[in-house]
Amino acid sequence: MTRVATVLERIVCACGRLAAWAGVALVLVTMADVVTREFTQSSWGTLRSFSEWQQNAFGSTKLQELEWHLHTILFLLCLGWAYVKGAHVRIDVLREQFSERARSWIEISGILLFLLPFTGLVVWFGLDFTASSLAQHESSASAGGLGHRWIIKAILPAGLFLLMLAGIARLLSCIAQLTGSNMGRAADRDR
Amino acid sequence: MSLAETLPLWMFAALAVFLFSGFPVAFVLGGLALAFGTIGIAAGEFTFVQFYNIVPRIWGGIAENLILVAIPMFIFMGTMLERSGIAGALLRCLERLLASVPGGLALAVTFMGTIMAATTGIIGASVVMITLLALPPMLRARYDPGFAAGTVAASGTLGILIPPSIMLVVMAEMLNRSVGTLFFAALMPGLMLAAFYAIFVMLRATLRPELAPKPDPALIDAETGSVSLVWLVAAGLVPTAALIALVLGSILAGWASPTEAAGVGAFGATILALFLPPLIDRRPIGQWLGQFPVLLRDVAERSALTGGMLFGIFVGATAFSLVFRSLGGDDAVDQLIEGTGLGPWGLLALLMLVVFLLGFFFDWIEITLIVLPIFVPILEGLDFGDHVARTDLLYWFAILMAINLQTSFLTPPFGFALFYVKGAAPPELPMQAIWRGSVPFVFLQLAALGLVAAFPDIALWLPKAYLS
Numbered sequence: 001m002t003r004v005a006t007v008l009e010r011i012v013c014a015c016g017r018l019a020a021w022a023g024v025a026l027v028l029v030t031m032a033d034v035v036t037r038e039f040t041q042s043s044w045g046t047l048r049s050f051s052e053w054q055q056n057a058f059g060s061t062k063l064q065e066l067e068w069h070l071h072t073i074l075f076l077l078c079l080g081w082a083y084v085k086g087a088h089v090r091i092d093v094l095r096e097q098f099s100e101r102a103r104s105w106i107e108i109s110g111i112l113l114f115l116l117p118f119t120g121l122v123v124w125f126g127l128d129f130t131a132s133s134l135a136q137h138e139s140s141a142s143a144g145g146l147g148h149r150w151i152i153k154a155i156l157p158a159g160l161f162l163l164m165l166a167g168i169a170r171l172l173s174c175i176a177q178l179t180g181s182n183m184g185r186a187a188d189r190d191r
Numbered sequence: 192m193s194l195a196e197t198l199p200l201w202m203f204a205a206l207a208v209f210l211f212s213g214f215p216v217a218f219v220l221g222g223l224a225l226a227f228g229t230i231g232i233a234a235g236e237f238t239f240v241q242f243y244n245i246v247p248r249i250w251g252g253i254a255e256n257l258i259l260v261a262i263p264m265f266i267f268m269g270t271m272l273e274r275s276g277i278a279g280a281l282l283r284c285l286e287r288l289l290a291s292v293p294g295g296l297a298l299a300v301t302f303m304g305t306i307m308a309a310t311t312g313i314i315g316a317s318v319v320m321i322t323l324l325a326l327p328p329m330l331r332a333r334y335d336p337g338f339a340a341g342t343v344a345a346s347g348t349l350g351i352l353i354p355p356s357i358m359l360v361v362m363a364e365m366l367n368r369s370v371g372t373l374f375f376a377a378l379m380p381g382l383m384l385a386a387f388y389a390i391f392v393m394l395r396a397t398l399r400p401e402l403a404p405k406p407d408p409a410l411i412d413a414e415t416g417s418v419s420l421v422w423l424v425a426a427g428l429v430p431t432a433a434l435i436a437l438v439l440g441s442i443l444a445g446w447a448s449p450t451e452a453a454g455v456g457a458f459g460a461t462i463l464a465l466f467l468p469p470l471i472d473r474r475p476i477g478q479w480l481g482q483f484p485v486l487l488r489d490v491a492e493r494s495a496l497t498g499g500m501l502f503g504i505f506v507g508a509t510a511f512s513l514v515f516r517s518l519g520g521d522d523a524v525d526q527l528i529e530g531t532g533l534g535p536w537g538l539l540a541l542l543m544l545v546v547f548l549l550g551f552f553f554d555w556i557e558i559t560l561i562v563l564p565i566f567v568p569i570l571e572g573l574d575f576g577d578h579v580a581r582t583d584l585l586y587w588f589a590i591l592m593a594i595n596l597q598t599s600f601l602t603p604p605f606g607f608a609l610f611y612v613k614g615a616a617p618p619e620l621p622m623q624a625i626w627r628g629s630v631p632f633v634f635l636q637l638a639a640l641g642l643v644a645a646f647p648d649i650a651l652w653l654p655k656a657y658l659s
Binding site: 016027033152 | 209210211212213214215216217218219221222223224225226242243245246247249250253254255256257259260263264267447450451453454455457458461487488491492494495496497498499500501502503504506507510552553554556557
């Protein structure tokens, strides 16, 4: 059981680590947008023609849409990873007083009652949401924007699905801990 | 009232109970949205199809939202400045500059809090960072532990108020107001508070020099090595301050949107991190550059985790608010408010009290995302006559709430910034000393809160003067 948990966590972490680079890309794209928009009036010929080329080839609208696309990839695909890493905020005033076993029980109940149903619902409707975007051949509302909107919309159910996997992984390791097959402190591996 | 009418209120009661279970806030919010939606279906107040709305709400409110894109980049900027050691160098530089002023080390911490405010977002993280950096030097210089801890806690929390703070971006989003204008409104109150801190620190150090002895020059030199002061200022202070001034200035001057400025700030911080740290310490740059990819990945990953945490609560709160609204939550709150029979000032005081008490247990993220949307309809009904124009009311309220939250984080015994100081401080620093040291700062906060409440122009004059 803990082996399944480890594999699931590895998948979730790998996706999160990869998505983290979307943050770097986001910074670069924003910077490129600001600079090339400023320098289309530059007196330095090379820079001006490069900026004009960029603005004509991609355009500010495309870059700005790319910005929120990257932001969406970044935060959604990191939700599950943040759970594995214990980065999600907990109110731990009382939690500090609880025993190991109590914490495991709370984690199991929370995952079963809150996390799995919620992620399940959002994944289910999120797939609908993506499918209807695909069926309508939805594209950007503004001229010169990015097309194929369904691709980025698919990130929403994907991100919540990763969170669900992270939840299942934690559930398995908490159960393993309660049944004594693993002495690791499953509910409390935060940080 | 029937059960169906009180359902939204039960939702809040359940939230309060389940949050204290210690299960992550984001998931409790989402799970309760689902649970109460289901109860609502049973009571005939909700339909299953309405759950679908959660998805477009998350999409439109959080994903396809160019304003919120500023947040991951501000987090990136702050993390980069911290992890690369630039933030630490800034503090060491300020310490040396101010070494001969009464209370110089504490004053350096105050300035550091003000300058780095741009890049501090999450209270826990920024208080821990400033405690780790600033408390040990003060204790080594034999500062009174309470005085030192109080200064650290207050300066570490100042970041939520001074623009460009992430909290202000979120507040503007929840209030449906302009981020730039809110930055403008926060500038004067933030600087006023920083000035209060600085004056208090200097007065106290002058009146009771034994609390803040002048550090031994040898000790300071040991901290910064053999680097000359001029060099330290040129490399450790000027570039960082210039970057932050550029980010803030370009937003305030209207050259860039907060999102663009955040991008420039994050990029600039990365460029600074590329060559500045070895330059400050006069280390060979080759070795530093060799390690840079590792630093970049570390910063990207830490920022992504912080963002995942923040936007996780965003997702949960979106679902929670949607179900709360659909169950008639706004009406239920309205009835409660009417039941109190309070006038505008009474209601304002009540809302402030609620925020203050919530601040004992929750970071601004939860409070802003869950509570602020519920306040908006109440606020829109308030009429302060000539005291505050209706159009400016929400900006004024946001600033009051920001100062109030910061006060709450600092108030003993529960203020949770104080626990973060305790956690990051050397173990011999007793909690009582931290509590004692934070009390004067709480009074400074309350003075600022009272001033902004009595004279709204402290917040509203600057946006009016510049933006009209």
